[in-house]
Amino acid sequence: MRFVTVKELHERTSLFVRGEQTAVVTLRGKPKAILQPISEEDIEEAWLRSAQVRRRIDRALSDLAAGRTVAHTEAGRRLFGKPPSRVD
Secondary structure, three states: OEEEEHHHHHHOHHHHHHOOOOEEEEEOOEEEEEEOOOOHHHHHHHHHHOHHHHHHHHHHHHHHHOOOOOOHHHHHHHHHOOOOOOOO
16 A cells, blocks of 8 residues: 655656556645555446435336336436437
């Protein structure tokens, strides 16, 4: 594990983001954050562990099973105030 100052991280962010090593970010000599490599699977797993996300997924599956669905044009109108644009 490497220790890096906020200033060093600011100056060489891409180097640390591309790296495969965990880094502890320090400010005035005190640890403030951990920069750690992650994969897409890690993100998905963490997201799905969220209780709020899990409840929304469960509610959506329940709505689907009960037939409470809307057409994609109606979903677009509800979400964005207009139907989704057509992609050809």
